[in-house]
Amino acid sequence: MNQPDQNVLSVRGLSVRFGALTAVNNVSFDAKRGHITSVIGPNGAGKSTLFNLISGAIRPSSGKVSFNGQDVTARGPDHLVKAGLARSFQITNLFFELSVFENLRLAAQALEPAIHAWLPVRRSGIALARAEELIAQFGLSAKAHELAGYLSHGEQRRLEIAVALACKPRMLLLDEPTQGMSHADTEETGEMIKSLAGELSILLVEHDVGLVMNLSDHVVVMTQGAKLAEGLPSAVRANPAVQAAYFGQGGHHA
Numbered sequence: 560m561n562q563p564d565q566n567v568l569s570v571r572g573l574s575v576r577f578g579a580l581t582a583v584n585n586v587s588f589d590a591k592r593g594h595i596t597s598v599i600g601p602n603g604a605g606k607s608t609l610f611n612l613i614s615g616a617i618r619p620s621s622g623k624v625s626f627n628g629q630d631v632t633a634r635g636p637d638h639l640v641k642a643g644l645a646r647s648f649q650i651t652n653l654f655f656e657l658s659v660f661e662n663l664r665l666a667a668q669a670l671e672p673a674i675h676a677w678l679p680v681r682r683s684g685i686a687l688a689r690a691e692e693l694i695a696q697f698g699l700s701a702k703a704h705e706l707a708g709y710l711s712h713g714e715q716r717r718l719e720i721a722v723a724l725a726c727k728p729r730m731l732l733l734d735e736p737t738q739g740m741s742h743a744d745t746e747e748t749g750e751m752i753k754s755l756a757g758e759l760s761i762l763l764v765e766h767d768v769g770l771v772m773n774l775s776d777h778v779v780v781m782t783q784g785a786k787l788a789e790g791l792p793s794a795v796r797a798n799p800a801v802q803a804a805y806f807g808q809g810g811h812h813a
């Protein structure tokens with residue numbers, strides 16, 4: 560059973576320097592099990608760098624990342640995926656020349672016991688079943704045999720999330736999942752993300768303030784590499800420092 564008050568992810572004093580620039584500066588926060596925790600901030604605030612630090616893609620100058628009570632700092636994406644932390648990127652990760660179904664089946668192959676690695680594809684029963692499950696869950700039946708490269712941008716972004724979920728992670732890290740989407744696609748993707756939380760814990764790094772405020776249980780605001788505020792969406796929205804530093808700036812109003 561879920562224990563919603565438990566922290567699934569803890570970030571403590573995380574910093575990274577690129578030469579003279581401290582892109583992430585002493586950031587700490589917790590993400591609770593089953594919740595949607597979001598990181599927002601203006602351009603260049605350090606959100607993507609924080610995402611890369613948490614997902615193990617880059618090594619911090621100092622600080623610690625714990626997942627399920629285990630120190631996973633800079634353990635690398637492969638280790639994190641095995642531990643149950645999956646991620647979906649801004650940059651697409653799909654095989655465009657393969658069908659929707661094949662993309663999912665390949666991603667689900669990690670669920671097969673190692674001894675099945677050399678079996679013919681049609682006998683990879685666990686991966687096939689998982690791909691079918693995801694096709695149904697993500698409403699992709701009509702597109703299952705279409706090449707991923709022929710899907711619309713919004714469909715590709717959703718397929719990427721399905722691919723990230725193929726190996727049944729406990730937590731999903733999403734970096735700007737609605738980037739470049741139409742308003743309608745953004746809303747649909749937001750609903751889909753919301754429906755995934757509960758069983759799954761989600762960390763969302765996102766530009767779209769409206770989306771974040773609607774979806775999140777907890778919001779962390781960054782500016783210039785540092786944490787400016789955190790709390791419930793309503794409290795963050797009402798915080799004068801956040802309004803001055805973020806909502807007051809042109810571009811991304813709530």
Ligand SMILES: Nc1ncnc2c1ncn2[C@@H]1O[C@H](COP(=O)(O)OP(=O)(O)OP(=O)(O)O)[C@@H](O)[C@H]1O
Nearest residue numbers: 577580582600601602603604605606607608609766
């Ligand atoms: N590998 C790198 N080397 C040097 N500087 C970097 C590197 N990666 C990011 N930066 C710098 O670190 C700062 C934070 O960048 P980051 O991409 O994390 O911000 P962001 O909040 O994700 O911005 P955006 O919303 O525009 O994606 C920026 O000034 C950026 O130029």
